[in-house]
Amino acid sequence: MTPVLRVENLGKSFTVHELGKTIRACHGVSMTIMPGEFVGITGRSGSGKSTVLKMIYRTYVPDEGRVLYDSARFGTIDLCETDERSILYLRKREIGYVSQFLNLIPRTTARSTIEEAALDMGRSAPEAREEAEALLSHFELPPELWDSFAATFSGGEKLRLNIARAMVKHPRLLLLDEPTASLDDYSKGKVRDLIERLKGEGTTMLGIFHDLEFMQGLCDREYAMSAGNFTKRADVLAGAAS
Amino acid sequence: MTGSERLESPGPAGGAPMLRVEKLSVRYGQGCPRCLSGDPGSLERNYCPECGAVWALSDVSFEVYPGEVLGIVGESGSGKSTVMNCLYFNLEPTGGRARIGAYDGGSADVFGLSLQEKRHIRNSLLGIVYQNPTNGLKMGFSSIANVAEKLIAAGNRNVGRMEARARDLLGRVSIPSARMKDAPANFSGGMQQRVQIAKALSSNPPVLLLDEVTTGLDLSVQAKVLDLIKGLQRELGISMVLVSHDLGVVRMLADRTVVLLDGRVIETGLTDQILEDPQRPYTQELVHSML
Numbered sequence: 001m002t003p004v005l006r007v008e009n010l011g012k013s014f015t016v017h018e019l020g021k022t023i024r025a026c027h028g029v030s031m032t033i034m035p036g037e038f039v040g041i042t043g044r045s046g047s048g049k050s051t052v053l054k055m056i057y058r059t060y061v062p063d064e065g066r067v068l069y070d071s072a073r074f075g076t077i078d079l080c081e082t083d084e085r086s087i088l089y090l091r092k093r094e095i096g097y098v099s100q101f102l103n104l105i106p107r108t109t110a111r112s113t114i115e116e117a118a119l120d121m122g123r124s125a126p127e128a129r130e131e132a133e134a135l136l137s138h139f140e141l142p143p144e145l146w147d148s149f150a151a152t153f154s155g156g157e158k159l160r161l162n163i164a165r166a167m168v169k170h171p172r173l174l175l176l177d178e179p180t181a182s183l184d185d186y187s188k189g190k191v192r193d194l195i196e197r198l199k200g201e202g203t204t205m206l207g208i209f210h211d212l213e214f215m216q217g218l219c220d221r222e223y224a225m226s227a228g229n230f231t232k233r234a235d236v237l238a239g240a241a242s
Numbered sequence: 243m244t245g246s247e248r249l250e251s252p253g254p255a256g257g258a259p260m261l262r263v264e265k266l267s268v269r270y271g272q273g274c275p276r277c278l279s280g281d282p283g284s285l286e287r288n289y290c291p292e293c294g295a296v297w298a299l300s301d302v303s304f305e306v307y308p309g310e311v312l313g314i315v316g317e318s319g320s321g322k323s324t325v326m327n328c329l330y331f332n333l334e335p336t337g338g339r340a341r342i343g344a345y346d347g348g349s350a351d352v353f354g355l356s357l358q359e360k361r362h363i364r365n366s367l368l369g370i371v372y373q374n375p376t377n378g379l380k381m382g383f384s385s386i387a388n389v390a391e392k393l394i395a396a397g398n399r400n401v402g403r404m405e406a407r408a409r410d411l412l413g414r415v416s417i418p419s420a421r422m423k424d425a426p427a428n429f430s431g432g433m434q435q436r437v438q439i440a441k442a443l444s445s446n447p448p449v450l451l452l453d454e455v456t457t458g459l460d461l462s463v464q465a466k467v468l469d470l471i472k473g474l475q476r477e478l479g480i481s482m483v484l485v486s487h488d489l490g491v492v493r494m495l496a497d498r499t500v501v502l503l504d505g506r507v508i509e510t511g512l513t514d515q516i517l518e519d520p521q522r523p524y525t526q527e528l529v530h531s532m533l
Contacts, residue, residue, distance in 0.1 A: 017523035018530070058512060060519045074254040083253030084498055084512050085307055105494070107469055116476070 313496030369442030
């Protein structure tokens with residue numbers, strides 16, 4: 001079986017010209033994720049977890065290494081090397097990213113936030129509408145909010161919407177950057193339900209979670225990170241695909 | 243490179259760009275061996291210390307794909323508007339080429355065409371919205387007449403049909419029917435921008451040039467103009483070049499972004515990458531000033 005994602009020796013430093021400083025964020029990061037796996041990254045703040053995720057999504061430009069992704073459309077390509085146009089296509093169609101930051105589009109209703117994501121996937125307008133409503137119901141967003149601006153929602157509501165927007169695409173690979181940070185237990189449960197459902201659909205996921213309890217029983221494997229590198233655990237090695 | 247070369251994309255996503263600009267240069271002054279060498283180190287900012295020539299643009303290259311929004315950012319004087327003026331044929335470049343996918347299959351350098359052909363491209367394949375509405379509109383004529391002007395230029399002659407089209411477009415940009423016969427001179431800044439957008443869209447152009455369209459508008463009006471542009475982009479899939487010094491506007495609309503400094507492209511990338519992991523000192527300065 002071809003891995004969905006194979007990260008090889010990824011490294012990144014940030015140079016802040018104004019301060020004349022270079023900060024090494026991570027180095028020598030390697031991992032392999034097979035189709036349908038849910039892999040977690042744990043580690044303290046500042047250990048480089050988000051940097052790894054952002055390099056895979058190409059928000060950050062890696063200094064070294066490769067990110068080999070098995071695309072449904074392009075076959076295996078190196079996300080570090082491929083052109084921006086292809087990255088934009090993959091972001092639209094194959095790779096989802098949910099962060100703890102609630103960067104919802106201003107002046108856009110909850111309903112159209114999700115509908116637009118579905119339209120990007122090439123669904124028809126009625127299909128997009130139907131799927132948006134199904135997800136809004138699942139996340140128990142009160143119907144009176146569906147046609148309100150999402151930017152005015154509470155933190156938990158925004159987060160659920162953020163996840164719904166990524167989920168409506170049924171992405172081939174979903175990157176989760178602490179999606180449950182700052183959520184109450186009930187909302188966390190809702191997120192967990194959906195992650196389980198996505199897993200059931202075969203979505204491959206790579207997620208950062210501080211909440212180890214949340215990861216219990218959800219994660220197939222786990223990489224622990226510290227000082228910009230993985231310190232592999234026994235359970236990681238046991239389950240690791242080569 | 244030959245004139246018969248077709249537009250192609252380098253990556254696996256394929257598809258030809260709608261607009262490709264190659265080595266665009268604009269020089270004011272004669273130039274001398276020093277600055278004509280093209281060596282970036284020969285200029286002080288964009289000025290040749292030997293002959294005094296000003297290089298408003300040097301070797302600017304970029305591509306815009308169908309349905310894509312390309313942001314161009316940079317400080318005042320970096321050459322952003324000069325790029326737009328060259329692309330709309332308001333200004334003749336000193337050097338460089340531009341090809342448009344919707345014209346002759348993208349094989350012709352449009353800067354080298356006859357005036358008549360340039361006019362045809364401007365009227366039917368391009369739309370522009372200027373920062374200052376007086377550049378894009380006849381302020382004393384009715385809004386319908388302003389839209390019709392572009393329709394006439396694109397070859398339309400039927401008055402009834404042109405009025406209907408103008409009304410339809412003005413309606414889409416939310417100009418109330420009762421005001422469509424009013425002159426833009428009597429409109430607010432936001433309304434004037436919306437009339438410019440209606441006019442620019444009237445010939446269904448595949449390429450839309452937006453030059454600081456929200457600069458100078460108050461925030462709520464800015465938001466409405468941006469909503470309108472975003473909606474039109476999604477609905478019509480127009481390729482857009484968006485010049486702005488407001489990184490928030492670029493973040494909201496642009497897929498990819500080019501950073502200009504002293505008339506040169508110093509950095510280009512996905513918009514989120516430019517904003518979150520800027521590489522060059524100037525880009526970092528620009529981004530850090532926003533945050």
